[in-house]
Amino acid sequence: MTQELTPLLNRLAQELGLDGLTLDEDGMCMLQGENGMSLALLAHASGQSMTLAASIYPVQDATRAALCEKLLKMNFLLLETQGSTLSIDEEGQEVVVCRQLALPGLEPEAFVEQILDFLLLSSRLREQLMDLQLPGTSPTLTGSGNWISG
DSSP states (O other), X not given: OHHHHHHXXXXXXXXXXXXXXXXXXTSEEEEEETTSOEEEEEEOTTSSEEEEEXXXXXXXXXXXXXXXXXXXXXXXXXXXXXXXXXXEETTTTEEEEEEEEEOTTOOHHXXXXXXXXXXXXXXXXXXXXXXXXXXXXXXXXXXXXXXXXX
16 A cells, blocks of 8 residues: 555655655554644555545634534535535544545645645635634634644
């Protein structure tokens, strides 16, 4: 599986200005943006797909009900999320946007385009959640261009 993904990951690393990207033993690659967002790329063992997951917003008990209501509305018919889904990562207490990416026949340029599209969507959804102005939350956006692998 790793050999098939190497050209895709190499092209993505080049686009993001990184030295390289590799999958760990679980098939995962983590990236951290300077804006506080993190992006996980999880290659499935079958080699047929990859899950993209971006942590975009903190969850706090005081605002959980209003946040859940907003997430349900945003997920409705997947229109606002462009086919992705919003959920809450209970362990990390963060809102996560996820998307499945089919890999067979995917060329490196198209892979990068889909990742960048997902990052733009994630940033837009994060801004929408920030616009809620829920009491006790104040995530900040300081930029969106620089990413590091971790």
